[in-house]
Amino acid sequence: MPIRSLESFLFERNLVDTCPIDSISGCRLGIDVDHYFSKLLLNKKELFTDAIGGCPTGLIVHIENDLKFFKENEITPVFVFNGFETVNQVEYSSKLFTNPKFVPQSTSTSSPESTAQEKSIFVSSPLLSVSGDSVVASSAERMVASDRGTFKQIVDYQRIQGWSAWKKLLEETKGSYVDQPPTPTQPFKFETKFLEINRFKNELIQILINKEIEYLVAPFVSWIQLAYLFENQLIDAIYGSTDLLLLEKLDKFILSISFLGKEVRYVEKASFLKETKISFNDFVDISMCCGNSLQPETLLSLSASVPDQQIFAYALDLVSTQGFDLYVNLKNSNEQKETDYFERGLATLSCSPIMSMNGKVILYSTQLPADTNTTSTTDSGTEQRIPKNKVPKNVHDYISKRLPDEYHFYFMIGLFSNTKVLDAIISNQYVENLPLAAKNIAEYQELVRKSSSVFKNNQFNILASSLNRYYQSRPIKHIKWFEPQNSEELPSRLDSNLFDEISKIYVKTDNEKPFTLANFVALFQNQTEWKTKFFNQKVIFPGNVPITDKLNTSFDLLSTSLLRFLFLIGFFELKLDATKTKATRLKATKWGDVFLKLKDITGVDQDMESLLLFLILMKFQVIKLNATFDDNKYPSSLSESTKTQHPMESKNISLLCRVLLLCKSKNNPECYQGPVDYSLLCFRDFYENVSQNSRELLESCTASTLVYGEFNRVSLKSNNEWSQKIVKQMLFKEQTPNTLFTMIWEFYLQKMLHSGNSHKEAVQLISKTFNTAQFSTEGEIEKSVLRKGLIFLQSIQSLFNELTQKKLVDETEAEALNKAVTWVEEIVGNYA
Numbered sequence: 001m002p003i004r005s006l007e008s009f010l011f012e013r014n015l016v017d018t019c020p021i022d023s024i025s026g027c028r029l030g031i032d033v034d035h036y037f038s039k040l041l042l043n044k045k046e047l048f049t050d051a052i053g054g055c056p057t058g059l060i061v062h063i064e065n066d067l068k069f070f071k072e073n074e075i076t077p078v079f080v081f082n083g084f085e086t087v088n089q090v091e092y093s094s095k096l097f098t099n100p101k102f103v104p105q106s107t108s109t110s111s112p113e114s115t116a117q118e119k120s121i122f123v124s125s126p127l128l129s130v131s132g133d134s135v136v137a138s139s140a141e142r143m144v145a146s147d148r149g150t151f152k153q154i155v156d157y158q159r160i161q162g163w164s165a166w167k168k169l170l171e172e173t174k175g176s177y178v179d180q181p182p183t184p185t186q187p188f189k190f191e192t193k194f195l196e197i198n199r200f201k202n203e204l205i206q207i208l209i210n211k212e213i214e215y216l217v218a219p220f221v222s223w224i225q226l227a228y229l230f231e232n233q234l235i236d237a238i239y240g241s242t243d244l245l246l247l248e249k250l251d252k253f254i255l256s257i258s259f260l261g262k263e264v265r266y267v268e269k270a271s272f273l274k275e276t277k278i279s280f281n282d283f284v285d286i287s288m289c290c291g292n293s294l295q296p297e298t299l300l301s302l303s304a305s306v307p308d309q310q311i312f313a314y315a316l317d318l319v320s321t322q323g324f325d326l327y328v329n330l331k332n333s334n335e336q337k338e339t340d341y342f343e344r345g346l347a348t349l350s351c352s353p354i355m356s357m358n359g360k361v362i363l364y365s366t367q368l369p370a371d372t373n374t375t376s377t378t379d380s381g382t383e384q385r386i387p388k389n390k391v392p393k394n395v396h397d398y399i400s401k402r403l404p405d406e407y408h409f410y411f412m413i414g415l416f417s418n419t420k421v422l423d424a425i426i427s428n429q430y431v432e433n434l435p436l437a438a439k440n441i442a443e444y445q446e447l448v449r450k451s452s453s454v455f456k457n458n459q460f461n462i463l464a465s466s467l468n469r470y471y472q473s474r475p476i477k478h479i480k481w482f483e484p485q486n487s488e489e490l491p492s493r494l495d496s497n498l499f500d501e502i503s504k505i506y507v508k509t510d511n512e513k514p515f516t517l518a519n520f521v522a523l524f525q526n527q528t529e530w531k532t533k534f535f536n537q538k539v540i541f542p543g544n545v546p547i548t549d550k551l552n553t554s555f556d557l558l559s560t561s562l563l564r565f566l567f568l569i570g571f572f573e574l575k576l577d578a579t580k581t582k583a584t585r586l587k588a589t590k591w592g593d594v595f596l597k598l599k600d601i602t603g604v605d606q607d608m609e610s611l612l613l614f615l616i617l618m619k620f621q622v623i624k625l626n627a628t629f630d631d632n633k634y635p636s637s638l639s640e641s642t643k644t645q646h647p648m649e650s651k652n653i654s655l656l657c658r659v660l661l662l663c664k665s666k667n668n669p670e671c672y673q674g675p676v677d678y679s680l681l682c683f684r685d686f687y688e689n690v691s692q693n694s695r696e697l698l699e700s701c702t703a704s705t706l707v708y709g710e711f712n713r714v715s716l717k718s719n720n721e722w723s724q725k726i727v728k729q730m731l732f733k734e735q736t737p738n739t740l741f742t743m744i745w746e747f748y749l750q751k752m753l754h755s756g757n758s759h760k761e762a763v764q765l766i767s768k769t770f771n772t773a774q775f776s777t778e779g780e781i782e783k784s785v786l787r788k789g790l791i792f793l794q795s796i797q798s799l800f801n802e803l804t805q806k807k808l809v810d811e812t813e814a815e816a817l818n819k820a821v822t823w824v825e826e827i828v829g830n831y832a
Helices: 006-012 033-042 059-072 087-093 112-124 140-145 151-172 197-210 222-231 242-246 269-276 280-290 308-320 326-332 336-350 405-412 420-427 442-464 498-502 517-522 527-533 554-568 590-596 598-602 608-620 640-645 647-660 678-707 719-725 740-754 759-770 780-805 811-828
Strands: 017-020 028-032 076-081 214-217 237-239 252-258 263-268 352-355 361-364 373-377 383-387 429-432 476-480 488-490 572-576 583-588
Touching: 006 242, 006 308, 028 033, 028 222, 033 059, 033 076, 033 197, 033 222, 059 076, 059 197, 076 197, 076 222, 087 336, 151 678, 197 214, 214 405, 214 719, 222 237, 222 242, 222 352, 222 361, 242 252, 242 263, 242 280, 263 269, 269 280, 280 308, 280 326, 280 336, 308 326, 326 336, 336 352, 352 405, 405 678, 420 429, 420 442, 420 678, 442 476, 442 488, 442 498, 442 608, 442 678, 498 554, 517 554, 517 598, 517 608, 527 583, 554 572, 554 678, 583 590, 590 598, 590 608, 590 780, 598 608, 598 780, 608 678, 608 780, 640 647, 640 740, 647 678, 647 740, 647 780, 647 811, 678 740, 740 759, 740 780, 740 811, 759 780, 780 811
Parallel strands: 028 076, 028 237, 076 214, 237 252, 429 476
Antiparallel strands: 017 263, 252 263, 352 361, 373 383, 476 488, 572 583
């Protein structure tokens, strides 16, 4: 977050200058990703994203247009993402609702049932420990209008409010809605500064990789990493937030770019300090009290004194006009917690970790060199003078515990999708957040519980085994929102080192072909060969193993990681000798047999990643495709008329749509604001949970292979090669598709039921309802939606029948799916 309310202050005081875009032509522009995307997406009003899942629908279009603009103006962008959170940021993101001003309350659109649901969710959340009686105070709008509440709490509550209003809308339109679905009247994300960039960081990185645009993920703070790049002349200018004014070494920076007006808006620090008549140190103190990305809290009761939009101006007046010493008053207030926030923010500013040019994580000072000393407080409470350039002994108290530089490198290139797994190793807790649909579904809770043994125990064991024993000896708490008091302990170190077991499983072909699931499965055509070829008694991680015997291609690295992943989740197992003590070869389980025959079973080699995710979810056996969701709790967007007049067809549509949620499509309208379906979003949560867990475990397998030295790392000569050959080809990097493609099918089939199977009327309904340009071409719906969806449904049908033959799924579930696919083939077969 930028310095609170400073940006509006700068514009009000005319402290933002402009110049033509030509002035930065030919330069390398360092871009703070959080700031850039907050400008990009919030201005585009992507307020229905949380109701359909996935990324903002117009994201790719927005970025491609901006990248085209940069290219036309000869600007080379370098995108820098935020990394791990500092201690202040962690505490702020997990802060409880202790101030009634920020405690959620039902709005007038909420029914008693929805209000109870809101209370139950907020009470049960590990980050929202409040009693039902204390859920009082202001309206949702008042809470959302301020960014001083906990980020996750406010975002979750906004979603709940949106669904409460939508459910009421369905009730009100029950009598009139037949086949034209209503559009929600209340957004699912308010127009605030809150933007969950980490949720779709993978997609952003994939876009940049495909466009061959430079990027990096900073160890911690993106704009401090940008300061280092600027000081070392690796970039020529910085585009970022008002936080950049805290950099003593930086004279000016770009605050915004007008792509239509072709002008740059920038801020000069000297002009700012002259206008405000304060020193740089005074400004830093003001910023630490108002709140910024290094110290997000608002201190000295400023939040209770003035509106959020005027906090900076108010604090500035205290210092410049009244001679108020903020730090002294903070110390005298006996608010030790606030003093700690302030001092940790200053310490992070003066000494923060960055990724250096030689690949090491070092502490970087944002301050100008000086002979003067700065004050620090010792553990005993006495003050002492220490040189500015001296590394503080308590750096872990305000930054974080340190991980090896190699892990930071893999994090920097995007091999690790987010900080969650590595954060858990550092902080000893893995928090399971409320899913996007924000519903406490018993089957989903069971999926979360089962994921501990299948995924998390394994990933933490293989990662921690390469770290200091300090990390191996500490169990990790798996905290679930639905039972926060009963956190499960995940051992970082099992009875045996799991890596010792999987290190004998690897793929070595020395072939540099593209890594795809089709190419991977092709390795297993000769059953007699692969059972012994991919299991070896000779391990390749020791340092004395010749480089030629190690993995030397990206295909072998990614194939090895995937094979180990499949072994850990039960698709493969080891065959023991006659004594039952020694493993002799690799063997596919029944689930592995089905996976290896995917292409033969389905007849396609596309969508294999989606088919694999489907297999993994089915293996958990926590939810059935034909499971009934109570409409009172998980309402579908099918009309009451459809459900009563066509009950069997309604069940068919629901079942088919649950399958189609995995079908990937590029038909995403920009800034979508149309119909939504809660039941589909609830089921999508199951796929997304499996996808996230699979991603984390697969990334852990890949990282452990690299850290242990099984791969010839020097074969990749640059960061770009790491990005193009490794990160770009990794599986599960993208989120589960949003519900748009599935809803198109849902409302198309509903219209066919009510129009006497009039394909023309159904297509007109889809074109009008979803209002997308890609459907303006004649035959486009048939080609990109119906044909694609039908092929995917038939693939899942074939796959499911194979699972039934192996007695891996329930026969009644397969029978229901076969009936539904047969029915839909009769409906759309002539048009797809």
